[in-house]
Amino acid sequence: MKKNLLDVLVAGAGPVGLTAALCLNKAGVHVSVADAKSSGVTHSYALALHPASLSMFDDLGVVEPILAESTRVVRWAVFEKGRRVAAVPVAEPGAKFPFIAVLGQDVLERVLAHALGARGVPVHWNLRLARFGQSATSVRVELDELEERVIGYAAARFDWLVRKTHELETKFLLGADGHHSLVRRQLLIDFQEHRPAEHFAVFEFDASQLAKDEAVVVLHDDGVGVLWPLPGGRGRWSFAVDPAKYPEAIREKDHDPVQVLGSGVFPALESSFFHRLLAERAPWFETPIDHIYWRMLVRFEKRLAKRFGEGRVWLAGDAAHLMGPAGIQSMNVGLREAGDLARCMTEVLRGGQELPRLSEYNRQRTDEWQTLLGSCGRLVPGPEADPAVAARVETLLPCLPASGRELALFAARLGLRFTM
Numbered sequence: 001m002k003k004n005l006l007d008v009l010v011a012g013a014g015p016v017g018l019t020a021a022l023c024l025n026k027a028g029v030h031v032s033v034a035d036a037k038s039s040g041v042t043h044s045y046a047l048a049l050h051p052a053s054l055s056m057f058d059d060l061g062v063v064e065p066i067l068a069e070s071t072r073v074v075r076w077a078v079f080e081k082g083r084r085v086a087a088v089p090v091a092e093p094g095a096k097f098p099f100i101a102v103l104g105q106d107v108l109e110r111v112l113a114h115a116l117g118a119r120g121v122p123v124h125w126n127l128r129l130a131r132f133g134q135s136a137t138s139v140r141v142e143l144d145e146l147e148e149r150v151i152g153y154a155a156a157r158f159d160w161l162v163r164k165t166h167e168l169e170t171k172f173l174l175g176a177d178g179h180h181s182l183v184r185r186q187l188l189i190d191f192q193e194h195r196p197a198e199h200f201a202v203f204e205f206d207a208s209q210l211a212k213d214e215a216v217v218v219l220h221d222d223g224v225g226v227l228w229p230l231p232g233g234r235g236r237w238s239f240a241v242d243p244a245k246y247p248e249a250i251r252e253k254d255h256d257p258v259q260v261l262g263s264g265v266f267p268a269l270e271s272s273f274f275h276r277l278l279a280e281r282a283p284w285f286e287t288p289i290d291h292i293y294w295r296m297l298v299r300f301e302k303r304l305a306k307r308f309g310e311g312r313v314w315l316a317g318d319a320a321h322l323m324g325p326a327g328i329q330s331m332n333v334g335l336r337e338a339g340d341l342a343r344c345m346t347e348v349l350r351g352g353q354e355l356p357r358l359s360e361y362n363r364q365r366t367d368e369w370q371t372l373l374g375s376c377g378r379l380v381p382g383p384e385a386d387p388a389v390a391a392r393v394e395t396l397l398p399c400l401p402a403s404g405r406e407l408a409l410f411a412a413r414l415g416l417r418f419t420m
């Protein structure tokens, strides 16, 4: 990483950090990206881009490679007790992107990192933000360069050691460093829990006959189920599971906001468990499943940072909020935050705006998340909503694959509206 004074250092090369760096680079800002890991994620995790995210990637000139790797979902259906109670388009008529693009988070990260590299902004892997201190005009940052070493004698183990610590000065630090965010923790920002955590049993499978253009949400007394078609004749079912009902599935030895609890060897995630969930909650689902190739049990907390930063250090993405997986809201809202924060920082750097511009970012982000977490305002049914939808409005809110202005429009298509 170059030593001269940076405009913005982005800590974290997940989807949010990479997008922030692309936005800043497009605005002519001198930006650099550091990530503690040795490469991006290796699995799909957050797997869908809302239409608003696609418009943003279009502006950044990266939508083509994203679409080339994606499946397009145009319809979003709701089932309850075996009945299809709603089916709505995922975008407004005439939208430039009238679909949700489904692609693995690993693929998205690869496309974004490649685009950044092509624009002369390489991601510095194995470079971990260790600490920082800010003044009125800049942020002094220490970054640990990590090196993998074999340790142990009789049984070799691998561990990461600090090879060297680099010091750097930057005008802004953008913390897109995920749910464990060092940036958030060093700023002593509370990460408050707004709703109880939920456990999801997730199964990915080959199913060549699965409809490619429709995502499904199943409403059930035991929790929601969500079906997404994936590229390559694959699909993903995620079922909220109540820990009390499936105690053998739950191991909470350490407390981690997004915790992977099980894998293929875990009893509760055997294919018999998957078929039992399908039989109980989605008996209408008759698409043959050829092979389950991936499964996990994840615990998602629902948290929001008390504030999104201060002075010259700001947060975006999972560093500031956590949500369940159903509507892919955390990543997609995070992408918008990346764009908003990049715009605010650019305006301040160009001298047109003062730092209070960033307080506005804080207010808008907090308001939006309080709405999404159901802490402020309420989603209420209108007369045109199906009774099953009307009865489970609170459950549906985190499942809606939209945010901001599009969230209200999406809700309206289901006969729902927001009130204060």
Ligand SMILES: Cc1cc2nc3c(=O)[nH]c(=O)nc-3n(C[C@H](O)[C@H](O)[C@H](O)COP(=O)(O)OP(=O)(O)OC[C@H]3O[C@@H](n4cnc5c(N)ncnc54)[C@H](O)[C@@H]3O)c2cc1C
Residues within 6 Å of the ligand: 011, 012, 013, 014, 015, 016, 017, 034, 035, 036, 037, 040, 045, 046, 047, 105, 127, 128, 129, 130, 176, 177, 178, 179, 181, 182, 258, 259, 260, 298, 316, 317, 318, 319, 324, 325, 326, 327, 328, 329, 330, 331, 334
């Ligand atoms: C197991 C799992 C399953 C998930 N499943 C779903 C799902 O089904 N649906 C869904 O919507 N979402 C899911 N998510 C959440 C989704 O992955 C996140 O919402 C998304 O990745 C947020 O992107 P981000 O860029 O904010 O943070 P992240 O993707 O977490 O990226 C943060 C980056 O910061 C880096 N970093 C951390 N600390 C430092 C440091 N000190 N210095 C430098 N770099 C640092 C990390 O290495 C990482 O690359 C899942 C997450 C996990 C972990």
